[in-house]
Amino acid sequence: MYRVLAGNTNGDGVPAIIMSDEHIFNCWDEPNRCVKSSGNPDSPPIWKFFSFHFWPNAQHPLGHPWTLSPEDYSPIAQGPRDTNTFLGYSIEPSCDLQPFVPHEERVPGRVYAMTKRLSYFAPQPDRAWPPSFFASAARRVRGVQFTIGAANDTKFAAHWHLEIPQMSEFGGEGVMKNLGLLERDAFVREVARSKVLLGVGRPAISPTPYQALCLGVPFINPILDWDPRAPNEPKTWNTQHNGLRELKPPYVYNVHKDDEVGFLGAIARALDTPIPRYIPPGKSLSEVAVRLHTILQRDWRYEAEELLGERIRTKKGERFTL
Structure with missing residues (x-):
């Protein structure tokens, strides 16, 4: 990374450099090797660097x-300067690698519960459904079969004092089948062979539903x-x-946690209502490209000047070289 940056005097011709957080x-912690500083005047300034971070x-x-954020967090921000810049992402390129499985060729009745850990089913504030809901679905929704790919x-769980339910609480092995923790490609194949993807409360804002x-x-x-x-x-x-x-349905069924009637109804409707390939609004590759173009058109040097002036006036925040 340092060799690449050193080849660009002050980052001229490079509008932005995106890194992980x-x-x-x-x-930033090595200003004499990476970003522009009094001791390193030939590297790009910090205002040309952007981080990509999943959370608000x-x-x-x-x-x-x-x-830069994958989702638009502005509705929960206190003000325009208190929210990350929404870039987003598209799953179209990775989705195109997995052929569409015709609905009649999928595993009959399969509802894939999205969890990598059995501890997500333990009683906790963000657990969406108790095990009894799965047992109830097995009795009341014709042909349903739950599948997970989770590590035990x-x-x-014991370290965090979480008690993982026994498989019998879900209705037994015939109701809930665990494929074990899967590699990404195998996981995507199994989701593609499913009729429904079921959230269980965690993990938050995963790319998997897209x-x-x-x-x-x-x-x-x-x-x-x-x-x-x-x-x-x-x-x-x-x-x-x-x-x-x-x-909204038939693409997404939003159901209140611990609502058994809503849980059963959503599963039944989703199983009975197949959908084609669907890219949600804002998630196409072309839309991400438009947002990236808009971001690059902003006068980031001016915004950096304003921020630096504020930090000097208020004596809050680290100073940096423009």
Whole structure:
């Protein structure tokens, strides 16, 4: 990385350099080797560097604007300077690597529960469904068969005082089949062979639901928290995947946690209503390209000058070289 940057005097001709959040701070901590400073005048200035970070908090020495995010977090921000810059991403390239499986060739009744750890089923605030819901579905939804690809992380769960339910609590092996922790390509193949993808509360904002929709697999999105005065207003929801909370059936079924009737109904409807490949609004490669173009057109030097002036006036925040 240092050799590449050293070849660009002050980063001329390079509008932006995107790094992981970890690398951006490593770079910042070595100003005489990576970013422009009084002792290293030939490297690009810090305002040309951007970090890509999955969560809403700032992960860049210059704060939120220089932190690129996969989702639009502006609705939960206190102000325009308190939100990361929305770039997003598209799963189209990776989705195209997996052929679309015709619905009649998929595993009959398969609902793939999205979890890599059995501990996600342990009682905790963001667990969406108790095991009894799965047993109930096996009795009441014709032909349903749940599949997971999860590691048995009993030791991890014990460390955090989490009690993993026994398979019998889900209705037995005939109801819940565990394929074990899968490599990514194998995981995508199994999702493509499924009828429905079921969120269980964790992990948050995973790319997998986007991948599933592109493969023609609808997603059941748990609503983990909501305003009791407006329980059916999506803007008040905190869901497992907030990027999908505004979408509706037959693509996304948003269901309140611990709502057994809603859980059973969503599974039954999703199994009975196959969907084609679907790319949610804002997630196409062309839309990401438009947002990237817009980001690159911003006057980042001017914004950096304003920030530096503010830091000098308030004596808050580290100073940097323009």
